[in-house]
Amino acid sequence: MAATRDRIIAATNELFRRGGYNGTSLRQVTDAAGAPTGSLYHFFPRGKAELAEAVITETGASYLELFELFAAATSDPGAAVGAFFDGAAETLEQSDYIDVCPIGTVAREVANTHDRLRGAADRVFSSWIESLGKHLEAAGLATTEATALAATVVAALEGSFVLARTRRNADVVRHTGNHMRSLVDAQLRDAHNRAQVNVGRGR
Amino acid sequence: MAATRDRIIAATNELFRRGGYNGTSLRQVTDAAGAPTGSLYHFFPRGKAELAEAVITETGASYLELFELFAAATSDPGAAVGAFFDGAAETLEQSDYIDVCPIGTVAREVANTHDRLRGAADRVFSSWIESLGKHLEAAGLATTEATALAATVVAALEGSFVLARTRRNADVVRHTGNHMRSLVDAQLRDAHNRAQVNVGRGR
DNA sequence: ACTCTAGTAGAGCGTTCGTTCTAGACTCAA
DNA sequence: TTGAGTCTAGAACGAACGCTCTACTAGAGT
Numbered sequence: 168m169a170a171t172r173d174r175i176i177a178a179t180n181e182l183f184r185r186g187g188y189n190g191t192s193l194r195q196v197t198d199a200a201g202a203p204t205g206s207l208y209h210f211f212p213r214g215k216a217e218l219a220e221a222v223i224t225e226t227g228a229s230y231l232e233l234f235e236l237f238a239a240a241t242s243d244p245g246a247a248v249g250a251f252f253d254g255a256a257e258t259l260e261q262s263d264y265i266d267v268c269p270i271g272t273v274a275r276e277v278a279n280t281h282d283r284l285r286g287a288a289d290r291v292f293s294s295w296i297e298s299l300g301k302h303l304e305a306a307g308l309a310t311t312e313a314t315a316l317a318a319t320v321v322a323a324l325e326g327s328f329v330l331a332r333t334r335r336n337a338d339v340v341r342h343t344g345n346h347m348r349s350l351v352d353a354q355l356r357d358a359h360n361r362a363q364v365n366v367g368r369g370r
Numbered sequence: 371m372a373a374t375r376d377r378i379i380a381a382t383n384e385l386f387r388r389g390g391y392n393g394t395s396l397r398q399v400t401d402a403a404g405a406p407t408g409s410l411y412h413f414f415p416r417g418k419a420e421l422a423e424a425v426i427t428e429t430g431a432s433y434l435e436l437f438e439l440f441a442a443a444t445s446d447p448g449a450a451v452g453a454f455f456d457g458a459a460e461t462l463e464q465s466d467y468i469d470v471c472p473i474g475t476v477a478r479e480v481a482n483t484h485d486r487l488r489g490a491a492d493r494v495f496s497s498w499i500e501s502l503g504k505h506l507e508a509a510g511l512a513t514t515e516a517t518a519l520a521a522t523v524v525a526a527l528e529g530s531f532v533l534a535r536t537r538r539n540a541d542v543v544r545h546t547g548n549h550m551r552s553l554v555d556a557q558l559r560d561a562h563n564r565a566q567v568n569v570g571r572g573r
Numbered sequence: 574a575c576t577c578t579a580g581t582a583g584a585g586c587g588t589t590c591g592t593t594c595t596a597g598a599c600t601c602a603a
Numbered sequence: 604t605t606g607a608g609t610c611t612a613g614a615a616c617g618a619a620c621g622c623t624c625t626a627c628t629a630g631a632g633t
Contacts, residue, residue, distance in 0.1 A: 185482045185483070186392075186479070186480075186482065186483055187390065187392065187478070187479040187480075188392075188393075189389075189390065189391075189392035189393040189479075190391075190392040190479060190480070190483065263482075264481065264482070265482060266478065266481075266482075271478070271529075271532050272478050272479065274532060274535070274536045275390070275469065275474070275475050275478065275531070275532045275535060275536075276389070276390040276392075276393060276475065276479055277389075277390075277393065278467065278469075278535040278536055278538075279388045279389065279466075279467065279468060279469075279535070280388070280389055280393065285535075285536055285538075288536045289536050289537050292533060292536055292537070293537075315545040315548075315549075316549065318533060318542045318545060318546070319526065319530075319542075319545060319546045319549040321529070321533065322526055322529035322530040322532070322533050322542060322546050323522065323525055323526045323529050323546075324529065325528075325529035325532045325533070326474075326524070326525035326526050326527065326528035326529025326530070326531075326532070327522075327525040327529070328478070328529075329474050329477060329478045329525070329528045329529070330495055330521060330524065330525050330528070332477070332478060332481040332482070332488075333477045333478075333481055333488055333491045333492050333495055334492050334495070334496075335481075335488075339521045339522075339525060342518040342521060342522060343521070343522045343525050343526075345518075346518075346519065346522040346553060349553075349556075350549060350552075350553050353552075353556055
């Protein structure tokens with residue numbers, strides 16, 4: 168019976184997306200979750216930091232699942248990337264530009280002050296990069312190239328959220344998605360061309 | 371004699387880069403600047419928000435100048451973009467991964483809660499995009515393409531800061547810079563090819 | 574029927590927050 | 604020398620912060 172815990176996590180997630188870590192008070196969390204302080208400290212004995220760590224880890228895992236869903240729908244990584252950006256843009260517009268991703272916000276905010284939170288966000292980003300990287304490898308990229316390109320895509324995704332929130336306009340997310348798609352396509356084309364040349368040379 | 375005002379701005383800039391808006395108290399600011407509360411409210415009568423607005427605007431302008439410096443050094447926008455990313459990576463490493471850019475951090479944090487700060491950050495980002503966009507136009511891109519590509523580059527820059535801070539490793543900034551450079555180069559190549567075709571057709 | 578644990582409930586702790594306010598010090602024109 | 608204006612200095616305010624603490628309730632196990 169962890170319904171209360173779930174409500175606390177969900178409320179914190181949404182509040183972090185709106186106001187970040189330091190901008191969200193536990194009073195807001197308990198009010199939004201309809202849970203008393205006692206329950207909050209029952210589920211998260213180390214307090215706010217432990218709650219934030221759980222939100223980052225659990226949200227990160229669910230976004231990883233979501234991306235895998237997009238990736239499973241096609242063997243073309245460029246298309247999956249483009250679709251993911253488009254979905255994020257839609258979400259932004261429908262939520263009055265509340266941040267799509269609490270992880271990036273919190274990570275940037277507390278990277279220098281809360282090392283455990285930084286570590287949790289690091290693990291989440293790494294899991295995303297690894298997942299996308301594997302799909303890029305499967306499509307023909309070398310491991311090093313695939314990882315670097317995956318990191319760039321994640322960076323562009325997070326950065327486009329910053330701009331979209333600031334301008335209150337999600338088009339930048341879509342445009343960035345298109346650019347990432349053509350970048351992925353170009354790198355895959357290069358890799359295939361190189362492979363062809365090597366085959367032609369009897370390699 | 372606005373030396374005190376300058377010290378307050380500089381201290382706030384650095385503290386924002388470390389802890390963001392809500393994570394920085396005015397006590398920290400006055401301590402770091404060696405200025406009493408009275409002086410702070412003398413120069414910024416509307417308090418913390420006005421101070422933050424000034425930091426965003428002034429830092430934004432100085433980064434615009436910095437980019438123009440990189441851009442003036444070459445007629446190749448791709449090279450300027452790459453060099454700018456490399457410079458940022460260096461800065462990150464030399465500063466123990468304090469954020470390079472207080473604007474992105476603050477903007478993402480308070481976009482939903484402080485509209486004036488959001489507006490100030492919006493103007494700064496727009497000025498960067500406009501500047502890079504003009505250089506891309508000068509190199510042969512159409513206005514729409516140039517603006518969209520410039521926005522993607524700024525997004526990738528901001529996003530790579532998030533990842534670099536979180537991983538405590540600036541390589542992602544360099545890799546993203548390389549990818550942005552090749553993206554810019556590819557788009558310019560496409561534009562020139564299209565122009566050639568049109569000339570060949572007597573257009 | 575009794576005990577034990579999980580979870581609910583919220584008053585209250587010490588601290589720090591952004592801000593206000595009063596008082597004093599310096600500069601320079603009149 | 605005076606007076607006005609600019610800037611410095613920091614004590615003090617009410618509000619809000621994260622967190623601790625004690626008391627209570629519900630239900631499972633024996």
